[in-house]
Amino acid sequence: MLRLLAAAAAALPGVPNASSGDAAAGSCPMLPPAAAAAGPRRPVEPEDLARLLDIGPSDHSALYGRLFTLSPDGRRAAFQLRRADPGRNLHCLAMAVIELRPGAVPRIVDRGGDLIRWRIEAFGKADFPTGVPIAVTPRWAPDGRWIAFLKRKDDVTQVWRAGANGEGSRPLTASQTDVEDFRILPDATILYVTRPGLARAHAAIASEGRTGFHYDDRFAPSAARRPFPPAPVPPELFVQEHGSVAARPARPEEAARIADAGDMRETIWTSARTIDGASVSIRAAGPPHSRGTMQLVVDTQDGRTIACGDDICAAASRPWWTPDGRRVRFLAREGWARSETSIYEWEPGAGSPKQLYRTRDVLVDCVPAGTLLVCLREGSLTPRRLERLDPETGERQLLFDPNPEWPQLALGAVRRLRWRNAFAIETVGDLVLPVGYRPGTACPLVVVQYDTRGFLRGGTGDEYPIQALAGRGYAVLSVSRPASLGDIISPDDPAEAARLDVEGFTDRLSALSSVESGVRMLISEGIADPARIGITGLSDGAVTAAFALLHSRLFSAAAISSCCLDTSMPARVGPAAARHFQAEGFPRLTEDGAAFWDRLSLRRNAPRVRVPLLIQTSDDELLSAIESFTALREVGAPADMYVFPGEHHVKWQPAHRLAVYRRALDWFDFWLRGVRSADPARREELRHWDQLRTDAAASGG
Numbered sequence: 001m002l003r004l005l006a007a008a009a010a011a012l013p014g015v016p017n018a019s020s021g022d023a024a025a026g027s028c029p030m031l032p033p034a035a036a037a038a039g040p041r042r043p044v045e046p047e048d049l050a051r052l053l054d055i056g057p058s059d060h061s062a063l064y065g066r067l068f069t070l071s072p073d074g075r076r077a078a079f080q081l082r083r084a085d086p087g088r089n090l091h092c093l094a095m096a097v098i099e100l101r102p103g104a105v106p107r108i109v110d111r112g113g114d115l116i117r118w119r120i121e122a123f124g125k126a127d128f129p130t131g132v133p134i135a136v137t138p139r140w141a142p143d144g145r146w147i148a149f150l151k152r153k154d155d156v157t158q159v160w161r162a163g164a165n166g167e168g169s170r171p172l173t174a175s176q177t178d179v180e181d182f183r184i185l186p187d188a189t190i191l192y193v194t195r196p197g198l199a200r201a202h203a204a205i206a207s208e209g210r211t212g213f214h215y216d217d218r219f220a221p222s223a224a225r226r227p228f229p230p231a232p233v234p235p236e237l238f239v240q241e242h243g244s245v246a247a248r249p250a251r252p253e254e255a256a257r258i259a260d261a262g263d264m265r266e267t268i269w270t271s272a273r274t275i276d277g278a279s280v281s282i283r284a285a286g287p288p289h290s291r292g293t294m295q296l297v298v299d300t301q302d303g304r305t306i307a308c309g310d311d312i313c314a315a316a317s318r319p320w321w322t323p324d325g326r327r328v329r330f331l332a333r334e335g336w337a338r339s340e341t342s343i344y345e346w347e348p349g350a351g352s353p354k355q356l357y358r359t360r361d362v363l364v365d366c367v368p369a370g371t372l373l374v375c376l377r378e379g380s381l382t383p384r385r386l387e388r389l390d391p392e393t394g395e396r397q398l399l400f401d402p403n404p405e406w407p408q409l410a411l412g413a414v415r416r417l418r419w420r421n422a423f424a425i426e427t428v429g430d431l432v433l434p435v436g437y438r439p440g441t442a443c444p445l446v447v448v449q450y451d452t453r454g455f456l457r458g459g460t461g462d463e464y465p466i467q468a469l470a471g472r473g474y475a476v477l478s479v480s481r482p483a484s485l486g487d488i489i490s491p492d493d494p495a496e497a498a499r500l501d502v503e504g505f506t507d508r509l510s511a512l513s514s515v516e517s518g519v520r521m522l523i524s525e526g527i528a529d530p531a532r533i534g535i536t537g538l539s540d541g542a543v544t545a546a547f548a549l550l551h552s553r554l555f556s557a558a559a560i561s562s563c564c565l566d567t568s569m570p571a572r573v574g575p576a577a578a579r580h581f582q583a584e585g586f587p588r589l590t591e592d593g594a595a596f597w598d599r600l601s602l603r604r605n606a607p608r609v610r611v612p613l614l615i616q617t618s619d620d621e622l623l624s625a626i627e628s629f630t631a632l633r634e635v636g637a638p639a640d641m642y643v644f645p646g647e648h649h650v651k652w653q654p655a656h657r658l659a660v661y662r663r664a665l666d667w668f669d670f671w672l673r674g675v676r677s678a679d680p681a682r683r684e685e686l687r688h689w690d691q692l693r694t695d696a697a698a699s700g701g
Contacts, residue, residue, distance in 0.1 A: 028085050028092035029053075030108055032404050041410040043435050043471025046661035047086070048409060049457060050654060053402040054082045055376055055384050057133045058462060059650075060364045060454050065135035067365045067376055068386070071144045074369055075100055076164065077386065078138035078147045081108075081402065082115075084654035091115045091654065095138060095149055097164050098400055100374060100388065106400065109162040110169035113151040117652060123576040124217055125228035127198055131618075131652035139184050140164075148172060148184055159192055173240055173247065180235070188242040191254055193235045201229030215575075222572040222623040277301030280319045280328045296330065298348040306348040313346070313353065320368045329356070329391070331363060336418045337428040337480060339453060343373075343391040356391040360416065362454035363389075374399070378454035380414045380430055382406075410435045412470030414456065419521060421482055421513035423506075429479040429518045430456060431527070432470050443475045444532035444672040445522060447515055449541030450481040458661070461538035461650050463561050463616070465661045472665060473673070475527055481540060482514045495583065502585035505599055511544045512551060519554055531556060532672040536664065538562055539649065546602060546628075549609050557671040559614040559664045562649065563625035563641075566601045567593065572623050603631035610696065612638040614667045616660050618647030636699030638692040640667075 032053060052058075056067035056079065068079035076097055083092045093113050096106035118130045138147040144164065151160040151171070157178040162169035173179055175194050182192035205227055208214070218227030237250035280298050296313040298306045308316070312332050319330040327347045334342055340360050346353035364384060366375040373389045377396075386400040412432040419427050430452045434443055446469050448459035456466045456478050466476050485507045486497030501507035515535070522528040533554050537545040538561035545560050570578040570589040578588075587593030597604050609632055617625050622643050632639040642663065644656045651657055666682060669675040670689055677686065 030081050030094040032402055043410050044467040046465050046468050049465045050086050050658045055079050056135055060362055061451055066137040067135050069138050070367050071140050080136045086654040086658040089653055089655035095162055107166045109166050113153050116152045121231040124231055126231035126233045127229050131648040131650040190240040193237055195233050195235055197233040217576040220574040223620055310352050337426040339428040380456050383455050419517050421517050423510045425482040427482050427514040429477050432466055432476040434473045435471050442529040445475045445528035446534040448478045449537045452478040452480045461561055463660045464536040464664055477518050479518055485510055498584045508547050512547055534668050549611050550605050555611055557612045559667055562621055563615045564602055564628040566603050566627045567597050568627050602628035606631040606635045609637045612671045615641040619643050619645050636695040638696040
């Protein structure tokens, strides 16, 4: 649903309010302090989360490329460091190289550049901007003396080179259009991919505007007031030979070095790994585009194909060979609601895979280093850090912690919860207790959605700061969305699965049931105060929260980051997306859709909505929120909305994220705890919220 909502509501590029660059180098520390400052433990503040030092993008669920690579000799690692600076609304970026030994300090080999964000294809339209940052993958020169990486500067993305010893950095390519991916060939030649066709398509659209744009499938009115380039826009591959500044089109044998050049996301969990002529890969065993029939396969040097038939192999990802070339190891998600990660070993043709290791932590990215693994790892209370792992013994060795000061803060304790919803589907959640919680105390509770694996930061989209909530006295239920009913019933037919999800709103009811069941469990334990329950969400989580306002009596306040599925949706998403949603079961604009919308639409149910609702949306999704919000305010419902400029489905600007953090905290304080923010800048908002309460009381709320 996140992908579909993002595609339906994506926008043209906004004003580049946030950036990063070399000017930030002096005032934005890109290395952790030598020693964590001692002192009394204090609760987490929103700024602590907003300014964490990250290795790569913080959302592990949206990664399509390696976050770090090892040098040819296996002794060093290279990665991108990122730190948000909300005060100046910019991202501080640096490329780092570190020796793989405990206590080593990274060497910064390049600074600056702008955040590179995904631009996607959706519903036949190309170049949709998003707020989701790409994984910048450093690639090592064959001799290990330098690394190359993508860097965006002066509104274009190029391949840059930096000396591994810190001797300096410079651009390698001079492409007129963005470089999207590249490889370093054995002779240090650069093979890179770009899409000049996008520039030509945008120029044609600008020319068309002189006589008026034809309204057709290229439009998505909720996202932009002009057409998008039609998709697909084919990639073009170029070669820049070592030492040259000129590039030429790649020959077929050179182009083969980038597998499936039409998809620049290097799918690290399915790509082949070859040793001594044998390769291991993960590929579809059923119809194209099916979701439930993946297979771990070895193609031998003599032409045989050996497939792993065990159930766990259908969940395999990121396979690699053991150094002797006889066995394959791979990661797999398994356990209750697939919430745990295991490492398995399989000898092709010689029995079933053997489990070596299992953890509730997230192994964000792992690279083999002999019989060991070097991994980026996250725990529920531990931000991402670099470790060495022995899968056979479970022994772990910390190599680099970007945030050594984090454990010095007072954190809410975490307890993993497991339950089944009303549809008997496994659900997993994490209970985060208030800092200093006293057993037997019923606390206000806030639900954060919809993926609770890894570091508990701010939920999907990172807008609801979990540990900052715990520091203010809230219990938090961080809950993962249950598996889609459609996927369970029809795993090999995505279209049928989507139709089944919409039919009878069974999937929406299932997602809400998982949330409600978890909340009721905490109420029964005496942890959650039933009169003070809040719910939050972005994308699918926002849909669940809005659905809860119509179908649940558990919640006393809500805050969402996108809004809403309502009756005008067929018109605002554009012709192509409208046909897509209609195929899933959404009614046409000209149909009598009362029976459908009466169960989903906030506008049609506005008089029934009495729960205070805060909407903090991006400007490119404002049109999607106007219908619902206007109806709520017309009937005196306690709804408030803020719109953030230059944003997309997932917000990317640091100042905006911190503002969303703070306002959400103050909103729940106001409605659930009766606490008013002492921040002078919030006075006018508090007066407005007082008026919302008065209006709601006058209208019978």
